[in-house]
Each structure stands twice: as structure tokens, then as C-alpha cells.
Amino acid sequence: GDSVTQMEGPVTLSEEAFLTINCTYTATGYPSLFWYVQYPGEGLQLLLKATKADDKGSNKGFEATYRKETTSFHLEKGSVQVSDSAVYFCVIQGAQKLVFGQGTRLTINP
Amino acid sequence: DVKVTQSSRYLVKRTGEKVFLECVQDMDHENMFWYRQDPGLGLRLIYFSYDVKMKEKGDIPEGYSVSREKKERFSLILESASTNQTSMYLCASRLRDFLNPYEQYFGPGTRLTVT
Numbered sequence: 001g002d003s004v005t006q007m008e009g010p011v012t013l014s015e016e017a018f019l020t021i022n023c024t025y026t027a028t029g030y031p032s033l034f035w036y037v038q039y040p041g042e043g044l045q046l047l048l049k050a051t052k053a054d055d056k057g058s059n060k061g062f063e064a065t066y067r068k069e070t071t072s073f074h075l076e077k078g079s080v081q082v083s084d085s086a087v088y089f090c091v092i093q094g095a096q097k098l099v100f101g102q103g104t105r106l107t108i109n110p
Numbered sequence: 111d112v113k114v115t116q117s118s119r120y121l122v123k124r125t126g127e128k129v130f131l132e133c134v135q136d137m138d139h140e141n142m143f144w145y146r147q148d149p150g151l152g153l154r155l156i157y158f159s160y161d162v163k164m165k166e167k168g169d170i171p172e173g174y175s176v177s178r179e180k181k182e183r184f185s186l187i188l189e190s191a192s193t194n195q196t197s198m199y200l201c202a203s204r205l206r207d208f209l210n211p212y213e214q215y216f217g218p219g220t221r222l223t224v225t
Binding site: 004034041042043044045046049089096097098100101102103 | 114143150151152153154155158166168200202213214215216217218219
């Protein structure tokens, strides 16, 4: 079945550091890909998405590119802030439902 | 803005109790979902509903049931709570929309502890 594997956390960085959170997936066909973010004490919210190969999703300085050849959707940000501390989920659209990675907890220190 | 609300942020129940978790959305979404979130496991789908009075089992439906009598409300029921159902429960809704077919909007979650 469909599955998502993302980088294990927790990840701790200093403010203004470069961020990469790796995500690879297994799926039939060409699913839509998403990154969701969960800030402390809140529900999940969509951060960015890509619906076809080579699409780049971007939002709030975060980017991820749909790489069909490597079945990957890595999340990147050039300069993280303390306010980016959260749990990040890589998600794919499976048959009828979303399939979530296990989540990566990110902590940014000032 | 879409708003998905859940009846409680924190809940403590005893083993064997019947537990009701309520979810309400205010954007006339057809689809609604219940997930549980556990560390290291991500989100796992318990049940979902395409529309009023419709329900489908997700990946882990055992020990749970659901009710969707009105479009805006989706209830998760733990018939006889057990300690292994201690978890964070998240509700989500989605518009059946061909432009944004799969974006789900989440509530803040209910952290349930069963003792």
C-alpha cells in the first residue's frame, strides 16, 4: 500500500540555519503531495502542496519540489526562525484518503 | 476562514466508560474524518464520512464507532474505553471540490487519557 517515510526527529537548529526535512514515498500512480505543519497546541494546517511532477510548492519561505524520479518531496527553508518550531508532516494523497508520515519535530533556538 | 471545532481539548475517562468526541465544522463541507495521533506513528485514520449518514472504516476502526446525523457534526464514540485508546484525536473536514480536492482542515485536537 501507499506509504510515506520522513526524516526522524527531533531536529534542533539555530535561528537563521538552513533546514531540510527529507521525505520519500511509495504510491501507485502520481499522487498529490503535501506538507502539513502542527504548531504547539494546535491542529494541523496545510503548509504547501504539489500536484504533479516537477511542481514546486512554496509558502512562508518553505519550498518542496515534486521529484517523480526519486519519489521524494523534501522540505527546505533557507533561514529558519524560532516561530518555525513545530511538527512537520509529509503527506500523500492515497486512494480516497491522505497517508501521513510519522512527523518530524523541529525546534529552533534563538 | 474554515473553522473546525472539537468539544474538548482535554478529557480523562475511566476504563470501560463510553466516550463521545464531538466535531463541528462551519463551512458546509461534505467530507469529515477522525484520526488519532500517536508519537512516531503520525496520523492514522479511524473513520471517515462522505456525507450525512454515510460512514467508512479507515485503517484502525476497531473499538470505535461514528455518527453523522447532520452535515456539520461528526461524532466519534468509544464504546468501552481502554487504556490503549489514550491518544490525541483529531477531526478534519474537506470540501468535495475538484480544484482543491484533497486539502483537509483540522480541529485543534482532543487529548484523551483513559485510566
